[in-house]
Amino acid sequence: MGNIGTPELLIILLVVVLIFGSAKLPQLARSLGKSARILKAETKGLRDDEEQPAAAAGPAAEPAAAPSAPSARDRAAQLRAEAARLEREAAEQEGRRPGALPSGEPIEGVPVSDYGRNQR
Numbered sequence: 001m002g003n004i005g006t007p008e009l010l011i012i013l014l015v016v017v018l019i020f021g022s023a024k025l026p027q028l029a030r031s032l033g034k035s036a037r038i039l040k041a042e043t044k045g046l047r048d049d050e051e052q053p054a055a056a057a058g059p060a061a062e063p064a065a066a067p068s069a070p071s072a073r074d075r076a077a078q079l080r081a082e083a084a085r086l087e088r089e090a091a092e093q094e095g096r097r098p099g100a101l102p103s104g105e106p107i108e109g110v111p112v113s114d115y116g117r118n119q120r
Helices: 006-020 025-056 072-094 112-119
Strands: none
Touching: 006 025, 025 072
16 A cells, blocks of 8 residues: 555656646755755764763763864854855856856746846
8 A cells, every 4th residue: 555656656757747747856855855965964963972972971071172063153164065065066157157046937926027126
């Protein structure tokens, strides 16, 4: 009952193509890949954070001598730098300059052509 076979996968793929359109599928896959990489990095960071206090809890370790985990601000700065790097890579792949808005994609529900007028 819980097995998904080839016919079911084809039906799911057809529904996805109908919902998102074939032109948006590469962008959707790229976005999904970025999200998976970020999730993997965050879970690794959480595991590292859990292992550091366990290693420092030994009787010979002094609190001042134990390496401290990166602060929230440091981690936020690292994530911003990673996001900027990913944006530059995506812009290069799409043939646009970094920071430029992808053409035709709505931002906050407003078409890109109208978005700049509302920001002034």
